[in-house]
Amino acid sequence: MEWLKKTFVKVGVLPFLLVALLILFSVAESRFMTTSNMMIVGRQATYLAIVTAGQMLTILCAGFDLSVGSSVALTSIVTSSVIVSFSSPVTGIIVGIAAGIVTAALVGLANGITIAVFRVSPFVVTLGTMSVIHGLALLLSGGVPIFNLPDELNQLLGVGKIVGIPVPVLVTIIIVILVFILLNRTRIGRYFYALGGNLEAARLSGIAIKKYTCLAYVLCGTLTGIAGVMLTARVASGEPNLGAALPLESIAAAVIGGVSLRGGEGGVIRAIFGAILIVLIRNGMNLMNISSYLQMVVMGCLLIFAVVMDQFRISIKGR
Amino acid sequence: MEIGNIMEKLLLKADNITKRFPGVLALDRVSFDLRPGEVHILFGENGAGKSTLNKILAGSYLPDEGQIYLKGKQVQFRNPLDARMAGISAVYQEFSLVPQLSVLENLFLGSEIVKKGLLDRKAMLNKAEGLLKELGFDLDPKANVGELRRAERQMVEIAKAFQHRMDVLMLDEPTASLTDKEVQRLFQIIKEIKGEGVGIIYISHRIDELKQIGDRITILRDGKLVDTLDMAGTDEEILISLMTGREVQEIFPSISHEPGKTVLSVEGLSTAGGIHDISFEVRSGEILGIAGLVGAGKSRVGRAIFGLDEIKAGLITLNGHPFEKPTPARCIEKGILYFPPDRHKEGLVLCRSVKENQTLVSIPLFERGGFIDARKEEDTVKQIVEKMNIRPKRIDQTINYLSGGNQQKVMLSRGITRDITVFIFDEASCGIDVGAKHDVYMFLKEQAELGAAVIFISSELPEILNLSHTVMVMHAGTNVLTIPGGKATEEMVLSSCFGYDHSGSGAECVEPNIET
Numbered sequence: 062m063e064w065l066k067k068t069f070v071k072v073g074v075l076p077f078l079l080v081a082l083l084i085l086f087s088v089a090e091s092r093f094m095t096t097s098n099m100m101i102v103g104r105q106a107t108y109l110a111i112v113t114a115g116q117m118l119t120i121l122c123a124g125f126d127l128s129v130g131s132s133v134a135l136t137s138i139v140t141s142s143v144i145v146s147f148s149s150p151v152t153g154i155i156v157g158i159a160a161g162i163v164t165a166a167l168v169g170l171a172n173g174i175t176i177a178v179f180r181v182s183p184f185v186v187t188l189g190t191m192s193v194i195h196g197l198a199l200l201l202s203g204g205v206p207i208f209n210l211p212d213e214l215n216q217l218l219g220v221g222k223i224v225g226i227p228v229p230v231l232v233t234i235i236i237v238i239l240v241f242i243l244l245n246r247t248r249i250g251r252y253f254y255a256l257g258g259n260l261e262a263a264r265l266s267g268i269a270i271k272k273y274t275c276l277a278y279v280l281c282g283t284l285t286g287i288a289g290v291m292l293t294a295r296v297a298s299g300e301p302n303l304g305a306a307l308p309l310e311s312i313a314a315a316v317i318g319g320v321s322l323r324g325g326e327g328g329v330i331r332a333i334f335g336a337i338l339i340v341l342i343r344n345g346m347n348l349m350n351i352s353s354y355l356q357m358v359v360m361g362c363l364l365i366f367a368v369v370m371d372q373f374r375i376s377i378k379g380r
Numbered sequence: 381m382e383i384g385n386i387m388e389k390l391l392l393k394a395d396n397i398t399k400r401f402p403g404v405l406a407l408d409r410v411s412f413d414l415r416p417g418e419v420h421i422l423f424g425e426n427g428a429g430k431s432t433l434n435k436i437l438a439g440s441y442l443p444d445e446g447q448i449y450l451k452g453k454q455v456q457f458r459n460p461l462d463a464r465m466a467g468i469s470a471v472y473q474e475f476s477l478v479p480q481l482s483v484l485e486n487l488f489l490g491s492e493i494v495k496k497g498l499l500d501r502k503a504m505l506n507k508a509e510g511l512l513k514e515l516g517f518d519l520d521p522k523a524n525v526g527e528l529r530r531a532e533r534q535m536v537e538i539a540k541a542f543q544h545r546m547d548v549l550m551l552d553e554p555t556a557s558l559t560d561k562e563v564q565r566l567f568q569i570i571k572e573i574k575g576e577g578v579g580i581i582y583i584s585h586r587i588d589e590l591k592q593i594g595d596r597i598t599i600l601r602d603g604k605l606v607d608t609l610d611m612a613g614t615d616e617e618i619l620i621s622l623m624t625g626r627e628v629q630e631i632f633p634s635i636s637h638e639p640g641k642t643v644l645s646v647e648g649l650s651t652a653g654g655i656h657d658i659s660f661e662v663r664s665g666e667i668l669g670i671a672g673l674v675g676a677g678k679s680r681v682g683r684a685i686f687g688l689d690e691i692k693a694g695l696i697t698l699n700g701h702p703f704e705k706p707t708p709a710r711c712i713e714k715g716i717l718y719f720p721p722d723r724h725k726e727g728l729v730l731c732r733s734v735k736e737n738q739t740l741v742s743i744p745l746f747e748r749g750g751f752i753d754a755r756k757e758e759d760t761v762k763q764i765v766e767k768m769n770i771r772p773k774r775i776d777q778t779i780n781y782l783s784g785g786n787q788q789k790v791m792l793s794r795g796i797t798r799d800i801t802v803f804i805f806d807e808a809s810c811g812i813d814v815g816a817k818h819d820v821y822m823f824l825k826e827q828a829e830l831g832a833a834v835i836f837i838s839s840e841l842p843e844i845l846n847l848s849h850t851v852m853v854m855h856a857g858t859n860v861l862t863i864p865g866g867k868a869t870e871e872m873v874l875s876s877c878f879g880y881d882h883s884g885s886g887a888e889c890v891e892p893n894i895e896t
Contacts, residue, residue: 246751248743255740258729265688265718265726266740266794267709325731 070377073319074370075331079338086345093348106340107229108288108295109310113318113336114240114329115284116311121244122277123257123324124176124183125312129285131194132168133304136161136289138198141207141299150211161293162286168194169282173275191308198301207299218294229291233333236284240329253277258325306360313364314339316371323375339363390452391416391579392437392468392548397446399432404783406432409446410605412598414548414579419570419593421611422583424600424623425814430583433600434550437581438470439463451547461490467547471537471554479526483536484508486525487543507543515539516565531558538566549573550581555589567593587616601625602813624814631818632846635825637866639849640664642700643833644716644802646685649694655680655857658694662802662833667824669848670837671873677857678837679721682804685835686711686718698802712741717800719792721807721837727791728779735761735775737790742798764793769819785816792823803827804835809843821847845870853877 068076086093112129119126140161147153168190175186221228244250252273256263264270285307292303318335320327342363346356392414399407407429414420422430435441437448439457448455450466457463460470477486484501487508493500508521517535525533534554541549555563570580570593584590590597594611599622606622624631645661655677662668672678683689685696687706696703698714711717720726728737738761739746746757761775768789772782779787788808795803805824809817824847828834838844844851851868853861853876861876 242751246754248747248752251736251740251743251752254732254736255729258731259726261720261726262729262740265686265708265720267707267712268740269709321731323731325729 066377070374072331073317073374074367075317075319075334075338078317079334079341082338082341082345086341086348090345090348093345098344098348102337102340102344103230104227105344106337107227107233108292109307109314109340110233110333110336111236111284111288111291112304112307113311113314113332114236115281115288117315117318117320117327117329117332118240118253118277118284119183119281120312120315120320120322121253121257121324121327122274123260124274124277125187125322126169126172126183126278126281126285127187127308128168128172128190128194129281129311130304130307131191131198132165132282132285133289133292133307134198134301135168135194135201136165136286137293137303138202138207138299138301139164140290140293141210142201144211144214145207145209150213154211154214154217158290161290162283165286165289166279166283169279169285170275172282173278176278177271177274195301202299202301204301206301210293210297210299212297214294215297218291219297220295229295232287232291236287237329237333240284244329249273249276254325256324309360309364310339311336313360313367316364316367319371321371321375322368389415390449392451393449394433394437395447395449397433397436397443397448399429399436399441400444404603406603407436407443408603410600410603412437412605412608414581416547416577416579417574418595419574419580419582421590421594421597422581422600423585423590423597423619424606428600428623428813429603430600431552432603434470434552434581434583435472437463437548438468438550440470464544467545468550469541469544469546469548470550470552471541472552477525477533477536477540479524481525482521483519483523483525483528484521486536487511487521487540489540491544508539511539511543515542515569531562534558535562542569546578548579548581550583552583553585554582555584555586563589587619599623631814631821632842633818633821633825635667635828635847635849637666637849639666640831643698644685644835645697646681647695647697649681649684649696650692651680651684651689652692653677653680653683653689655684655854658854658859660852660859660862662835664801664831664833665828666849667828667834667836667847669844669851669868670835670854671841671844671851671877672839672854673877674839676854676877678839678854679806680857681854682718682806682835682837686716686804688718712798712800715799715801716804717741717795717802718804719795719806719808721810723784723787723791728787730780731778733776734765734770734779734782734790737779738764738775738793739797741794745798760797764796768793768823783813783816785812785819788812788816789819789823792820795827800832802833802835804837806837807839808836809838809840841870841873844868844873 092098112133116126116129140157143160144153144157147156172187172190175181176183218228223231244253252263252268255266256268256270256273260270289304293299314335315327315332316322316335317338318327318332320332342359343356346359390413394410394412396409396411397407398409410429410433412433422433424430432441436443439460439462442458455466457466478489481489484504488504493503493507505521512519512521515538517539519532519535525536528536538554554566558566574580582594591611596608597611597614598608599606599619601623640663642661643664647659649658650656658681660668670678670681680689684691685706687708687710696706698716703714724730729740735758739757743752746753758775765773765775770786770789779790782790792808809820812820824834824836836844836848845868848868849866851863851873852859853873855877861872863872
């Protein structure tokens with residue numbers, strides 16, 4: 062019991078949930094624990110994992126970003142529009158990807174400046190941009206998907222493989238490594254933890270708190286943009302309604318992975334496992350033919366459960 | 381049956397109370413009793429456990445071990461309401477008022493008078509007016525608490541306790557922000573309710589006050605019971621040595637004074653935060669003590685130099701060059717570091733490790749090619765932990781789990797992770813035990829003797845007198861007296877603390893915890 066409690070206090074609810082769900086789904090559904098299904102889970106998890114890595118950075122700074130879903134949609138529309146406007150697919154893809162990622166980074170910059178400089182709560186700011194950005198995506202696309210993307214996009218970033226590893230998985234692994242290094246080996250990471258844990262202490266230590274808060278949202282935007290491009294390649298079209306579930310799922314993933322909503326605590330590896338857990342649940346429910354409506358109910362409950370457990374963890378830690 | 385008899389005579393009895401907080405043993409088998417109609421004083425340094433004991437008796441905390449008996453019956457309070465129902469009323473040090481609500485609403489918070497499911501404002505107003513009149517407090521029940529002066533909020537707090545029938549009244553530093561006249565009125569009230577058999581637990585640092593109203597006194601030190609004595613027959617010296625556990629000379633190191641050239645000078649400094657025309661200079665190897673009452677603007681001086689308060693006028697000169705528009709980052713760059721008074725609020729990142737907290741101001745120095753050199757950082761931190769005698773020695777330990785004294789040492793040791801030549805300590809020994817205080821003073825001594833210029837802001841007079849080479853006394857935002865060359869005496873400093881100006885804003889000035 063003591064050992065269980067210690068593990069829980071240290072790493073949170075994630076390992077317990079992971080074990081419980083693996084057992085549950087394996088027993089309930091024979092197709093679940095198969096190599097091919099796990100490959101599918103791995104590939105599906107990449108998009109959420111990348112967004113979660115970005116989301117985690119803002120949560121570490123005691124904020125969060127509700128606009129990640131809309132950003133993915135806008136990225137998708139911008140990238141697709143740019144690509145189809147070029148006659149050469151290769152140039153189009155390169156410029157389109159860059160344009161999409163830059164757009165998402167700019168959304169992050171707008172969020173960051175409003176939050177850090179004008180001291181508006183992250184909740185209000187990103188709730189606002191969520192609507193603004195989604196509106197822009199719909200305006201730009203006229204509300205309909207953009208088709209006729211060159212096959213190369215899907216071939217390369219959607220279903221392509223390099224040395225036997227699917228490209229999205231490879232990209233995700235690289236991003237996770239980079240974020241890990243950023244958090245653990247650079248001053249940027251150190252300052253994120255410090256200002257998220259105690260903004261005043263960070264300020265009195267001479268840290269440029271506005272700059273670094275801003276940076277967290279820009280990085281979150283950039284990663285969201287990368288996820289947006291990859292998703293666009295995956296679905297092979299520009300979708301103005303892409304990523305609607307991402308805000309909830311990425312926050313849930315980070316919190317389940319032990320990132321504290323109070324800021325200053327958490328790591329990228331565990332947050333990624335949080336993302337994998339969520340995709341596992343979705344996959345398991347799909348295999349069990351659970352309706353997507355009911356899945357929404359489950360996901361919402363899961364987020365609240367994760368936050369409650371986080372609170373509970375803090376309270377036994379403090380005792 | 382004999383035991384039963386004694387128990388009946390006691391109003392309240394606490395037996396072997398133990399309370400632990402993460403990393404701290406706040407109370408260690410402390411016993412305490414209260415007779416009807418007596419004022420029993422709880423005495424000890426900050427962090428000795430007085431407030432914790434008070435809060436356990438008032439139901440705010442649950443004891444980990446030990447029993448509480450009220451009028452001979454064992455009781456267990458799960459929350460403050462339980463204790464209040466049983467007849468224990470408490471007035472806390474920190475205000476427990478809702479600033480957005482009126483005096484009236486605060487007085488009846490949790491015990492509103494209700495008629496047919498609706499609030500009976502008229503009845504409450506009548507009752508409140510009667511109560512305030514009886515107490516002699518000149519307060520408007522309809523006034524918003526947030527707009528009241530500190531002293532007035534304190535009166536509301538006291539009135540709140542008096543509104544219920546009670547057997548035990550707990551007062552935690554009740555006179556901290558009251559004027560003399562209000563204090564005398566409070567003492568009169570205390571005498572009246574003593575006559576009615578109410579027992580009073582009273583926490584204060586002011587010895588003259590204790591002599592005036594105390595019957596018995598219990599001294600706590602580091603969470604342990606030292607002794608319970610009759611107030612008659614004790615004197616200041618006995619109390620202080622019981623409180624600190626040692627002679628005054630043992631606590632304060634002697635610091636040699638070999639001033640070098642002037643490092644920092646301030647001329648005519650005024651800020652938006654309310655200090656006017658402050659001038660002083662600090663030399664290398666010198667400790668400048670800044671004394672004054674709470675609210676006199678001592679902290680403001682440090683905050684202004686460090687770029688936390690906006691400077692309206694004045695000139696700061698650092699090593700002979702003008703130092704304009706300070707910010708924390710530029711100050712640290714130039715070797716000035718300010719240590720805030722509240723380490724939890726402004727000093728430490730509680731959820732992070734000892735290591736990360738210690739190197740927070742000096743990360744760029746550990747970088748190589750854009751990355752933090754983990755080994756270099758760890759080596760430095762390990763050395764400092766050893767040198768500063770920080771316990772536990774694990775540098776990856778979350779700092780929240782360290783005791784107050786060790787936390788303070790981690791914060792202060794930031795000053796030796798890089799080249800700091802001007803140290804500004806603001807209440808550096810606040811809320812830590814005597815041993816840790818001694819370590820903090822030794823740190824101060826070492827920095828000064830190594831040639832740093834030290835500004836030492838403190839509300840504790842003994843510290844100021846024993847550690848400073850030069851003492852500057854502040855009152856109402858200005859510098860009223862500067863005493864060079866270690867010639868400051870208690871009388872000189874105290875009398876100027878209270879300032880020349882006894883009219884007007886005097887009531888806003890709060891007396892410091894002068895523990896002499």
